Amino acid sequence: MNTTMDDSRLNNISEIADFLKSSKMLVLKLNSTKERYQFIDKTIDKFNYSKIKKKEKRIIIHYLTKITGYKKAQIMRLIKRSCLGKLVKKKYLRTIAYHRIYTATDIKLLERTDEYHNRLNSMATKEILRREYEVYGMIKFQNISKVSVSHINNLRHRSIYRNYWVNGTKSRDIPIGITEAPEANNQPGSIRVDTVHQRNVFYINAVDEVTQWEIVVCIPEINEYYLLPVLEQILKDFPFIIFNFHSDRGSEFINYLVAEILNRLLIRQTKSRSRHCNDNALVEGKNGSVIRKNMGYHHINQQSAKTINTYLQNYFNPYLNFHRPCLFPEDKVLPNGQTKHTYKQAMTPFTKLKEISKTTKTSFLKSEQSWSELDKIEKEFSDNQFAEILRKEEKKLFDFILLTSNKSSV
Secondary structure, X not given: OOOOOOOOOOOOHHHHHHHHHHOOOOOOOOOOHHHHHHHHHHHHHHOOHHHOOHHHHHHHHHHHHHHHOOOHHHHHHHHHHHHHOOOOOOOOOOOOOOOOOOOHHHHHHHHHHHHHHOOOOHHHHHHHHHHHHHOOOOHXXXXXXXXXXXXHHHHHOOOOOOOOOOOOOOOOOOOOOEEOOOOOOOOOOEEEEEEEEEEOEEEEEEEEOOOOOEEEEEEOOOOHHHHHHHHHHHHHXXXXXXXXXXXXXXXXXXXXXXXXXXXXXXXXXXXXXXXXXXXXXXXXXXXHHHHHHHHOOOOEOHHHHHHHHHHHHHHHHHHHHHOOOEEEEEEEEOOOOOEEEEEEEEEOHHHHHHHHHHHHOOOOEOOOOOHHHHHHHHHHOOHHXXXXXXXXXXXXXXXXXXXXXXXXXX
């Protein structure tokens, strides 16, 4: 069925507007491109599009869009061409493919050169190609020797050029630590370590996996001058023997200096596996719930690091281990093989340590430690009494930090 479009009775813009309102549900489209172009050209000339008002132009554009089926952007381009002259369909001219200067043989010569020299940079490769022809008289390199430095990379991406032999940078397995999840075997002494920064100071957070015994220290910079003595102090402050040291793959712990200390103390070093975020999840959780919750996020000057470290050692660490209860999970294996963790037990790390020692009938304490000394620390103050002392010392600490920060900014 052929539809003939006759708009001779639409003589002004208001009639076109009425037509658009009355034919909202009507779909009209011209069949061929030639008819559409003729209709657009005729309408533009009839209503003198270039001289009418902007509001009237919008009506004409809407009208042409409805009749031709073109989108607004295409209609605008065609109107522009129609205003400049007669609107006709452009002839398609097939672009002539230029003759390729460098043939498959030349590309294979480049590939062989890259294979021999392990794919040097483009400038060095260009010089080798030039020397093959000009210095050593290899006629087959005559054409490829003229290639530009930038075009060498283009030729390397051609399908005829093979990339399978190219040796990229090979990852080297650093022989420090074992990549695996830490195994505590329900025995105190497997600690997980991480670093928390607070602008100009850094906290080293170490947590035992079984008892959740936690030691936090503060240093002004992450380097061997500050880190190594503090690391030895952390290992010394744990009351039980440490047999495993686990961290992420950061360079502050995965280095030969830390490995030497751990080897000397016969401590096994492990590091987190890729795409296994739970390997170090315990200490990551403590970073937020303990350090960030108590020390905040604001800037702290490096000059306060020593004072913060004294506060942590004298008040904060004893509070965490003797007066702050932690939740301990109970593992239950479901019929589908998955393990479900339920938290029904809450106790301090010191209480957990005593419980494990009684259950296994093994004293995990170091030779220089005794249960009586640890009991004395626990019983000296109640949980609320020691927490009150801690908050008072915390206020003194932050007053000092604020004073130091104000002096440094003056």
